[in-house]
């Protein structure tokens with residue numbers, strides 16, 4: 001694999017890294033894509049895109065953890081404070 | 086359905102009932118650490134889920150992640166340290182694994198801290214990372230330099246709420262989420278403020294409101310600078326504005342009890358995360374958000390959002406509004422082509438000076454109903 005990858009990572013970062021394999025064809029494609037953009041390495045780009053996608057998938061899974069009793073208690077307070085009629 | 090809380094679930098570390106009584110009893114015997122008013126609000130915000138996913142004051146690994154990578158060890162975005170500083174004397178005899186009692190300045194037991202780690206830190210490095218300067222004239226840096234030598238990290242439990250004279254305006258994220266749902270709002274835009282509203286603020290809010298279901302006005306209540314509007318004045322001024330100029334059922338106002346860090350871009354991200362926890366799907370970021378002096382570029386607090394594709398709340402970036410004589414209305418540079426000579430900018434300083442003299446600012450700057458409310462105070466400003 002190319003060795004110039006992590007050199008561009010911000011020196012100050014205390015982050016630890018691990019390796020994930022992607023096809024070399026995809027690697028080259030990304031490398032071309034990010035030329036002249038703010039992304040300084042393929043790893044930068046992949047990290048950015050994965051975070052975006054992962055956050056989206058996590059959001060789809062979330063549920064509000066309120067029991068019906070919680071909701072009733074909260075609604076009572078909201079009425080008392082004048083937030084609900 | 087509103088925004089997912091940061092980290093997926095709202096933290097609740099408010100203890101009640103029998104367990105609270107037991108812990109209060111236990112707390113009497115423990116080493117006590119006094120929290121000033123600002124640190125006490127941090128405690129409340131952690132316990133009530135405003136700072137989800139934090140469950141306590143940061144341990145070293147968390148602080149390092151925040152300082153150097155703007156992320157928690159879980160990879161979630163987080164930009165502002167939430168730490169508790171102590172002197173060696175205060176913490177003497179306390180070991181990692183012990184509990185300590187957190188008390189208010191008046192001696193009320195507020196909660197417990199389960200000590201995970203006691204550690205030192207480099208103040209200059211802390212300041213440089215958070216505030217992008219080591220200049221002690223920066224209020225956030227000055228405050229960092231005044232902190233005690235050690236930090237103590239660990240989960241907390243809240244046993245008593247500190248004194249709060251704005252109870253009527255105090256809602257926790259679980260409560261705003263239920264409220265938004267009851268109102269049938271699916272998209273909500275959060276607005277951060279520490280000012281009484283002039284027309285520039287109103288136009289930003291209304292431009293955003295045109296595209297979402299509800300507006301959440303969330304004034305920051307807490308320590309302010311001399312010459313700032315008093316907290317109660319800000320709330321009363323907004324009440325007047327909402328009553329007279331907003332459609333019914335389009336606005337909710339509740340306070341955010343915290344203190345200004347003046348960390349500019351980093352604080353803008355922090356403010357967005359807090360509003361995400363309250364249930365907002367969007368957050369307004371204007372010019373020089375949370376800035377002070379000339380430490381940050383005017384739109385740096387907008388640019389930083391490009392580093393966080395996984396923030397989970399959509400920022401809405403605004404240019405400042407002004408009055409244009411040629412347009413004959415309130416506009417901003419995105420929609421007005423005219424030159425400076427036609428423009429009257431909303432100067433907070435100028436408006437303050439007029440109010441100080443007991444004058445109503447012109448009605449293209451501030452709504453008369455809002456000005457009249459402010460003028461009811463002998464001195465509406467922090468002394």
Ligand SMILES: [Zn+2]
Nearest residue numbers: 409412421423
């Ligand atoms: Zn114009």
